[in-house]
Amino acid sequence: MPSPDDKPVKTIEERIRPVSRRTFLKGSAASIVGMSGLVAALQPLLKLEKEDITLDQLLQRHYKEMTPAQLDKVMKRLQEKCEREYGVSASIQDLKPQDGVGFAYALNLTRCVGCRKCAHACLAENNQSREYDDDISMSYIRVLELQKGSINLETSNQYYDSESVPRKDKYYMPVQCHQCRESPCTKACPVNATWQEPDGVVTVDYDWCIGCRYCMAACPYDARRFNWENPKLEKRQINLDQGYLSNRLRPKGVVEKCTFCLHRTRAGKYPACMEVCPTGARVFGNILDPNSEINYILHNKRVYILKEEVGTNPRFYYFFDT
Amino acid sequence: MLLKPSLAPAFRVCFRSVPFLFLLGFLLALGGFLFARESKPEAANSAQLEEEPTIAGSGGIENHFQPYFGHDEDIHLDKTPPRLIMGLDLNRMGWTYNCMECHTHVEDIRYHREQKFEHENINLEHGNNRYCLNCHHPDNRNAFVDYDGSEIAEPNVTLLCAKCHGPKYRDWKAGVHGRKNGYWDLSQGIQYKLHCIQCHDPHSPAFKPMKPLPPPLYPSRAPAPKH
Numbered sequence: 001m002p003s004p005d006d007k008p009v010k011t012i013e014e015r016i017r018p019v020s021r022r023t024f025l026k027g028s029a030a031s032i033v034g035m036s037g038l039v040a041a042l043q044p045l046l047k048l049e050k051e052d053i054t055l056d057q058l059l060q061r062h063y064k065e066m067t068p069a070q071l072d073k074v075m076k077r078l079q080e081k082c083e084r085e086y087g088v089s090a091s092i093q094d095l096k097p098q099d100g101v102g103f104a105y106a107l108n109l110t111r112c113v114g115c116r117k118c119a120h121a122c123l124a125e126n127n128q129s130r131e132y133d134d135d136i137s138m139s140y141i142r143v144l145e146l147q148k149g150s151i152n153l154e155t156s157n158q159y160y161d162s163e164s165v166p167r168k169d170k171y172y173m174p175v176q177c178h179q180c181r182e183s184p185c186t187k188a189c190p191v192n193a194t195w196q197e198p199d200g201v202v203t204v205d206y207d208w209c210i211g212c213r214y215c216m217a218a219c220p221y222d223a224r225r226f227n228w229e230n231p232k233l234e235k236r237q238i239n240l241d242q243g244y245l246s247n248r249l250r251p252k253g254v255v256e257k258c259t260f261c262l263h264r265t266r267a268g269k270y271p272a273c274m275e276v277c278p279t280g281a282r283v284f285g286n287i288l289d290p291n292s293e294i295n296y297i298l299h300n301k302r303v304y305i306l307k308e309e310v311g312t313n314p315r316f317y318y319f320f321d322t
Numbered sequence: 323m324l325l326k327p328s329l330a331p332a333f334r335v336c337f338r339s340v341p342f343l344f345l346l347g348f349l350l351a352l353g354g355f356l357f358a359r360e361s362k363p364e365a366a367n368s369a370q371l372e373e374e375p376t377i378a379g380s381g382g383i384e385n386h387f388q389p390y391f392g393h394d395e396d397i398h399l400d401k402t403p404p405r406l407i408m409g410l411d412l413n414r415m416g417w418t419y420n421c422m423e424c425h426t427h428v429e430d431i432r433y434h435r436e437q438k439f440e441h442e443n444i445n446l447e448h449g450n451n452r453y454c455l456n457c458h459h460p461d462n463r464n465a466f467v468d469y470d471g472s473e474i475a476e477p478n479v480t481l482l483c484a485k486c487h488g489p490k491y492r493d494w495k496a497g498v499h500g501r502k503n504g505y506w507d508l509s510q511g512i513q514y515k516l517h518c519i520q521c522h523d524p525h526s527p528a529f530k531p532m533k534p535l536p537p538p539l540y541p542s543r544a545p546a547p548k549h
Contacts, residue, residue: 108498116535117400124398134536142538159540164531239398268510270503275396278404279529280501280516293497301498321499322489 062192063205063245074207075244082249086235094244095266097199103260103315104200104287104294105271107174109304110321111281114165114172116143118273118282122176125261125272126247127239129231138225140258141176141273151304176273177202177223177258178306178314188218194255199266200287200315201259203245211253220310224257260284287315401503403520404530410464410476421463430460447526457482457524483518494518 060066060074075092082090119141123130128138144156148169156173166172179200186194186202193208194215216224230252242248243263250256261271265284274282285292294317297303301319412419424440431454437444446452459465465473466482474482484491493499500521505511521529 113529113532114534115532116537120535121399135539136536137538139538159537161534161537163533165534166531241395265506268505268507270506272399274501275399275401275503277501278521278532280499280521282501283498285497285506296496296498321493 057207060207062208064195071244078244078248082238086233086238088235088238088240090238090240090242090248092242092244092248093263095263097197097201097266100288101286102200102288103179103265104285104317105179105260105315106283106294106297106303106317106319108279108281108283108321109171109173109318111279112172112174113279113281114143114145114160114167114170115278117276117278118174119143121272121276122258124237125239125264127231127233127237127242127249128225128256129227129229129233129250130237131232133237138256140223140225140256141174142222144173144175145170146173151306173306173318174273175221175223175306176316177260178221178312178316179258179260180312180314182311182313184218184220184310184312185215185224188214190214197245201262202257203259203262204255204257205245206248206250206254206256209254211255213255215255220307220312224255226255227252403501403516404532405520405523407517407519425463430455444525447528448524451486479519479524480517483522483524 054077056073056077061070063071066074071094075094079090079092082088116136119136119139120134122128122139122141123136126140128140130136130138142158144153144158145160145167146152146156148171151173160167160170179196179202181196181200183196183202186196190212191208191210193210194202194204196202211226213226216226227250231250233249238249239247241263243259243266246259246262261269261273265271270284274284283293283297285294287294289295297317297319301321304318304320305314306316306318410421428440446454451457455467457466459467459473462473465475466479468474468481469485480491480494490499494515497515500518501516503514503516505513518524523530
């Protein structure tokens with residue numbers, strides 16, 4: 001039987017919110033309130049950048065999804081920002097991995113004397129935030145002092161400050177990103193903001209990182225650093241030779257890490273930490289080249305892999321020598 | 323040893339003035355000799371050295387000189403080698419100090435053990451390598467000596483170390499002992515390699531201890547460190 005009043009059946013939506021003129025007005029008033037609330041809520045975000053976030057910036061895509069033209073635009077914007085904030089004109093580049101090149105690092109534990117020159121050079125190269133000139137808390141390298149006789153990280157000490165090094169009965173182990181082939185950090189990232197490049201280097205898209213720090217928790221080598229605050233840098237401390245995926249200036253709230261100085265190494269140069277090592281304990285090269293120093297070490301020296309049992313299969317080797 | 327404090331200065335003055343007079347008297351002859359020396363080194367033992375890098379510009383006017391290394395754009399990185407090369411062609415207190423000014427007059431002491439009259443500053447602590455003439459050429463003090471008594475020219479001093487430290491030299495050649503600077507990719511730029519004596523003092527080769535750069539700040543809320 002048809003119903004007595006032959007009105008069409010209302011949808012569930014209409015039954016709950018039948019739109020009348022009155023409710024429409026109410027609704028738009030509410031949404032105006034809502035909008036202003038949203039704007040208010042966004043205020044801290046806008047302040048954070050000391051400038052209005054441009055639409056471009058909000059819509060910026062993941063590094064891997066950007067077309068070269070888009071990337072150029074982003075790099076230009078970053079350059080302008082650096083100019084505006086620090087008054088220096090940086091050159092930001094995005095060097096691509098080369099075919100037939102896989103980077104690897106080897107460190108001679110018998111040579112290293114623990115002088116920390118590498119940790120400080122890292123700071124000079126990579127534009128990390130710092131409270132004072134020698135503040136290496138954000139450096140990508142930690143130099144551990146260990147007791148001779150075993151490799152026991154539990155009793156290691158990175159704060160040693162003796163008159164001279166090496167100290168008796170101690171040896172030294174600089175630790176930095178191992179650029180693992182099976183990298184736990186990239187697997188932990190919920191938004192794919194960190195990944196491994198074809199030449200083996202694990203990089204971060206600083207504009208994609210949401211700052212959840214899962215990667216830091218996943219890393220067995222304590223190789224990642226977090227920007228709790230807007231990076232503190234002075235004009236004179238800035239290295240102007242910058243790479244998009246490596247040492248360009250970072251925003252607050254993102255994770256950063258050693259990239260084997262991509263902006264140097266992809267241009268054929270040695271990383272900064274190796275350039276300054278007074279003992280020659282550091283060896284860097286192309287593992288895919290059978291005649292490289294790295295392969296000489298893998299074939300002729302006693303090689304040690306830190307935390308091998310974790311299964312990270314790193315591109316960073318320690319070795320012993322006589 | 324007993325003679326040292328009182329007699330050493332007198333001897334030194336004597337040795338200095340003899341070559342000086344000699345120099346005045348036979349200026350032409352000496353000039354000719356220096357010229358000859360300058361053009362000679364390559365010829366001495368070029369056969370096995372062809373691919374060896376040499377220490378360019380060795381024997382400058384200044385006592386401490388530094389072969390060029392690194393790149394201008396890297397001024398923010400301190401690449402100074404641990405040791406400055408002295409060279410053999412020295413100036414001391416305003417005088418030339420060419421080895422042969424004296425050593426044409428001084429008798430060689432094959433198993434020389436301690437310096438009484440000259441070179442007192444040199445304290446040889448090179449393990450079992452205890453004799454000066456294991457390294458310095460007896461007849462030409464501006465060069466070093468090889469196994470067979472032939473000369474190793476000063477710029478090739480790395481070959482001197484090689485004659486006794488074969489395995490280390492092999493590693494060094496492979497780029498595994500010592501330091502490289504510049505470009506790993508030789509198609510993109512030049513590579514520099516530190517020489518043995520830029521890290522090791524030949525007379526006291528053990529690597530010298532150094533002061534470490536400042537540590538990271540100890541986190542204020544963490545318990546006190548145990549050392």
